[in-house]
Amino acid sequence: MSSRSPLPSVSTKTEPRSSGDMGNGLFATSDINVGEDVMHAKVPFVAVLDTSRLEDTCSGCFGKRQMENSAELKACTGCRVVKYCDRTCQSKDWKFAHAGECPIYQKVKPNVLPNNARAIMRMVVRTGRGKYSSQELDTLSKLETHMNEIQELQANLDRIISTSKAVKNYSETDMTENVIMTYAAQLELNSFNLTTALYDRVGLYMHPYAALINHSCEYNSTVGFDGEELFVKAIRPIKKDEEIFISYIDTTTPKQVRRKELSERYFFDCKCPKCADTQEEKLNFKEYSSTEEKAEKTALEEAERKALELMQTASASSTTPAETIKNLEKALHTLKSASGWPLTRQPYASLRDDLIVALLSANSFSKTFIHAAIRYLRVDPILYSPAHPVRHVHAWILAKLAIFLSQGYEPDPADPIQLHDFGINFHYILWYILADLASKQMESCTVPGFKKLVAANFQQVHAEFKANGIDPSTAKPLVSAEWVKLEKLVQFALDRE
Ligand SMILES: [Zn+2]
Ligand SMILES: [Zn+2]
Ligand SMILES: [Zn+2]
Known part of the structure; x- marks a missing residue:
């Protein structure tokens, strides 16, 4: 590990530098081997569980200790919204932010605030209690908010305004609504999926230093969590001075899908080598020139449309588990029957992932x-x-x-x-x-x-x-x-x- 520590509780082999039109990025300060830590953050800036996971996951260790011993969780006696393994997890979270949140959660009951509102609330509470260092706040203030692009889409803006208003009202903070809106926009653009050590999604996580890492569909690093600790590790050898890239999205999807998701959610045009490669689409399917081949292409597109429709039906909340399995199996069959559909071309692969989850729960x-x-x-x-x-x-x-x-x-x-x-x-x-x-x-x-x-x-x-x-x-x-x-x-x- 480098001796340089850009922020408290972060160790890293990187430093921020300008990355051309991508704004700032992180660059390796020494060679990094495969599997080695690019960065490790012991304490999150903010992390919260998804509402659906508040019942079954500890809000103190985010499921880390539950992996080793699955004792029954105990609810906070104040709000009864969050649960913990024991006093150790509870008192850690109490000091981190829950002391400030608990009365607010009680006020909101029987409603539970959605995950992003709870995350912004945490940031507001921690800011108010002077829990962030000036270095942390300084790094945060340099992050993109893309406020202009967000404002272009009324629905986005409405969501951010109403969440920020709610956080301001419930928390009775002196922070202005504008500052809270900036937090909300930063969270929206820079948060990670918080996962367990088994890559099961449990919530939202943000760290201003990790947020400096840019996206590439041909990434050299991956993000993982062990409880509240974040690890960014090198997936291939990284040379000194090389930029660190992670993937913000599922990069197993075709180019058009990736580019659409990146521009709609993160407001940029991906210029990575994989997106610039005009051969990429042809790798999946051969070139179509004759009438017969064009008919084959239409058949494949039809199969894809049918499979996606079945996947959607399978994920609808009204669908029974048995129907979900049936629909997913039918979708697999649809793609398989369309000749020339490789096992690894999406949505074939993610269909199988969904089916594995559905079969397991059955x-x-x-x-x-x-x-x-x-x-x-x-x-x-x-x-x-x-x-x-x-x-x-x-x-x-x-x-x-x-x-x-x-x-x-x-x-x-x-x-x-x-x-x-x-x-x-x-x-x-x-x-x-x-x-x-x-x-x-x-x-x-x-x-x-x-x-x-x-x-x-x-x-x-x-x-x-x-x-x-x-x-x-x-x-x-x-x-x-x-x-x-x-x-x-x-x-x-x-x-x-
Ligand atoms: Zn715990
Ligand atoms: Zn509580
Ligand atoms: Zn790309």
């Missing part, structure tokens, strides 16, 4: 395993580089499913694919996935909490094998034989999708 473990295996073997290696945290988290989900299946399960006779027909030994599959994850910890961009989880589980599984007189690391043919069966299962399932 306790349909053998079906989930099949889709998680397809993702692990066929999709992720193409969409994500080896150090990408998403790849490691997907592998972890597959490992968890293998643990479950290795303990025995009731096959569902209605399943079109019967897992036991493939005679897979899930113990070996599990061992291999964990051994592979454990061996790649150094170069992985996952956060420390995730690495700890992998290491502990691998040790346990390996010890169980040893206790039975087997060392899978010296029994390669046995492990490979199971891997061949897994490949066969994946191919069989894809042929029938």
